[in-house]
Amino acid sequence: MSEFFKGIDKVKYEGPDSANPLAFRHYDKDEIVLGKRMEDNLRFAVAYWHSFASDSHDAFGPDTFKRPWFGDTMDDAKLKADEAFNFFEIVGAPFFCFHDADVRPEGETYAKSVKRLNKIADIFEEKMAATGVKLLWGTANLFSNPRFMSGASTNPDPDVFAYSAATIKANMDVTKRLNGANYVLWGGREGYETLLNTDLARELDQMGRMLSMVVDYKHKIGFDGTILIEPKPQEPTKHQYDYDVGNVYGFLKKYGLEKDVKVNIEVGHAFLAKHTFEHEVALAAAHGIFGSIDMNRNDIQSGWDTDQFPNNVPEVAMAYYYILKAGGFVTGGTNFDSKVRRQSIDAADLVYAHIGGMDTCARAFKAAAAIIEDGSYDKFLDERYAGWNGKEAQAMLKGERTLEDIAKRVEEEEIDPKPRSGRQEYLENLINRFV
Ligand code: XLS
Ligand code: NI
């Protein structure tokens, strides 16, 4: 039994009227929505780093959390694994995600670090078999250790590129062994602080080479999960290369990887790039590269990437609408890349945070499903573009008309388009009926 979560039982669904702060009011994992269980629709994951590996120090003061497993021995890492799995069961999370650096202390050499990672993976393997908890994605931390300060694959030093390649290999091996559904690459230090010391073209080619090797290795070892890039415009680096979904798509096209790699979209990162989250989801779907999401919001006033749990239904409902329109999650899921606040030092705070996040996502998802089932919004869009179903419109679209052909027809038929309302306020009211 858990020492840390002592006295906290498995969280149950009690329905919207329950006043129990340790119960779900909207997330019933067995509820069928659009023909699927909610657990299979949402595919929630706990982020090992925020909830178990990172302390709460900030620029003005030290850690306030003081978890019993904080330390750098393998015994600490084992205790952390015990309590993390206790927690996954308490909140009923079907998945988790981790970086190598979250789960094992770094060794003195590369080989020793890999050995420790594999030791922890042995423990994970047993615990996953015993609990049924699965791995949504694994990833390598190529940003915390000072060796990566000038980038991982984009480093001016080829030895750092090599070290990064080796580290990615080890993490892909472990992710495959644990049947991970995806493997993520987030390039926190892949970018620059000043263009004055940076050869952009060279660094982008280095990054393209690394990703090509990742894709080759995925095929070689028969890893059938998805390779995901997580875009972010800046922080920690002033300018990151994987700026946003549009940028990543251009990068994938340039290196011929758009069929093999998809994106993991994070709410706060979209916000930092001055996009809405649903914009990023919808654009990824339009390009055929939508993969998975990191569900954590920023503080709207401060503008920082504060990694807070979602708690606002309308804010996430349309994102789930676009995810559903794209066919829903396949290998992806909803990862809470979110952390509790520095004053939230109790074990129960971690539980409240996940209950709130899961309930918010469940309500948003059901609202999105209701918009689809109702059909009036989709009908509006169909009607708005209905002109394109016409014969001449289709001929223009398919490349069967030239500029001269079209000019001739506009002249002959005296075409004179009349403005039509975009009906934004009508649509906002329509969506508000569901959220
Ligand atoms: C940081 C990123 C990171 C990735 C995984 O902002 O969100 O946590 O999700 O490396
Ligand atoms: Ni982030």
Ligand code: NI
């Ligand atoms: Ni993230």
